[in-house]
Amino acid sequence: MSVTPSAAVPAPAPCAPEDVRRVACIGAGVIGGGWAAHFLARGYDVTAWDPAPDAAARLRRLIAAAWPALEQLGLAEGASPDRLTVAATLEEAVAEAQFVQESAPEKLDLKRDLLARLDAAAPAGTVIASSTSGYPMTDMQTEAATPGRLVVGHPFNPPYLIPLVEVVGGERTAPAAVEWASRFYEAAGKSVITMDREVPGFIANRLQEALWREALHMVANGEASVAEIDASITEGPGLRWAVMGPMLTFALAGGEGGMAHMLDHFGPSLKSPWTRLEAPELDRTLYDAVVAGCEEAADGRSIADLVAERDRGVIDVLRATGRLPRSAEEATR
Numbered sequence: 001m002s003v004t005p006s007a008a009v010p011a012p013a014p015c016a017p018e019d020v021r022r023v024a025c026i027g028a029g030v031i032g033g034g035w036a037a038h039f040l041a042r043g044y045d046v047t048a049w050d051p052a053p054d055a056a057a058r059l060r061r062l063i064a065a066a067w068p069a070l071e072q073l074g075l076a077e078g079a080s081p082d083r084l085t086v087a088a089t090l091e092e093a094v095a096e097a098q099f100v101q102e103s104a105p106e107k108l109d110l111k112r113d114l115l116a117r118l119d120a121a122a123p124a125g126t127v128i129a130s131s132t133s134g135y136p137m138t139d140m141q142t143e144a145a146t147p148g149r150l151v152v153g154h155p156f157n158p159p160y161l162i163p164l165v166e167v168v169g170g171e172r173t174a175p176a177a178v179e180w181a182s183r184f185y186e187a188a189g190k191s192v193i194t195m196d197r198e199v200p201g202f203i204a205n206r207l208q209e210a211l212w213r214e215a216l217h218m219v220a221n222g223e224a225s226v227a228e229i230d231a232s233i234t235e236g237p238g239l240r241w242a243v244m245g246p247m248l249t250f251a252l253a254g255g256e257g258g259m260a261h262m263l264d265h266f267g268p269s270l271k272s273p274w275t276r277l278e279a280p281e282l283d284r285t286l287y288d289a290v291v292a293g294c295e296e297a298a299d300g301r302s303i304a305d306l307v308a309e310r311d312r313g314v315i316d317v318l319r320a321t322g323r324l325p326r327s328a329e330e331a332t333r
């Protein structure tokens with residue numbers, strides 16, 4: 001289906017982004033559950049829907065596991081896990097929603113149908129965001145009657161701790177819906193990058209995909225183990241990246257000459273790796289090697305142990321880099 005930007009449909013929102021009180025989370029797995037935890041901690045009423053029979057129990061477990069971290073981050077007034085309602089149907093979940101966050105499995109046909117159903121059921125003008133980690137909204141909004149209100153709001157796991165959300169519309173999204181969603185996420189405590197065009201992988205995933213492609217390549221070739229790959233980041237560049245991104249980090253590699261000297265000095269020698277890199281085949285051998293390597297690296301820690309360890313670590317980093325108050329005293333200053 002070919003559409004032009006002029007086909008964008010204006011999406012009059014039901015309220016100002018700052019006045020939203022009720023959010024619907026559709027799909028309540030790792031990301032939908034993480035979004036629900038975030039919105040609850042920010043004092044919203046959350047209505048969730050997920051077709052899996054065990055979804056409500058899983059969701060409540062995820063929120064309970066996240067809550068200690070959320071308490072450390074600081075809850076909004078009146079915030080409580082009790083403000084979660086698990087709806088029996090999609091229609092019930094979105095009936096009174098002032099914002100909808102879709103976090104269903106990453107399958108294009110499923111997203112297309114689901115977004116069309118959400119569009120049919122949600123109140124007129126309510127903005128609907130997809131957590132998709134890669135599909136362009138242009139490809140997902142094809143079946144919706146009012147595609148102007150559909151945006152991508154791409155989070156990072158876990159959405160209740162990692163501030164970034166990337167917001168971008170499709171060819172038929174109203175620019176007002178993109179702006180509304182960005183303002184809403186900001187009001188909900190997120191750090192927002194609003195993109196003015198669709199880019200494969202958005203920004204951060206495009207960068208992560210390049211890194212991960214090389215990681216898989218090295219495992220496939222026996223050049224590095226899973227543990228070495230992880231240590232190469234956590235003991236190396238990862239420490240700098242929490243403070244400065246890859247650009248400013250490399251500007252410092254040029255000493256007093258900054259990025260210009262860095263490019264003059266290292267640019268020519270980097271040209272070869274940039275052009276020779278290619279994707280590895282994700283065959284069974286590589287699949288098994290990566291899964292076994294992760295089990296070995298976990299060294300007996302369960303997924304729940306690792307989630308708690310990650311949450312503690314991310315909070316420490318947020319504190320250490322001044323994104324969170326370092327103490328209760330500093331918080332009240």
Ligand SMILES: NC(=O)C1=CN([C@@H]2O[C@H](COP(=O)(O)OP(=O)(O)OC[C@H]3O[C@@H](n4cnc5c(N)ncnc54)[C@H](O)[C@@H]3O)[C@@H](O)[C@H]2O)C=CC1
Nearest residue numbers: 027028029030031032052103104105106131132133155157
């Ligand atoms: N896991 C991650 O690190 C990240 C995932 N995402 C995106 O978030 C979305 C969800 O991914 P995860 O939470 O990881 O997957 P998940 O597998 O943990 O959860 C998906 C949930 O959707 C439910 N579901 C199945 N069919 C559905 C339907 N028709 N309607 C509504 N819900 C349905 C499942 O029962 C399940 O609870 C995907 O679009 C993914 O690309 C985005 C950022 C990070």
Ligand SMILES: C[N+](C)(C)CC(=O)CC(=O)[O-]
Nearest residue numbers: 132133155156157205208
């Ligand atoms: C693995 N992933 C592509 C689903 C990851 C993301 O989309 C963002 C993240 O949490 O890193």
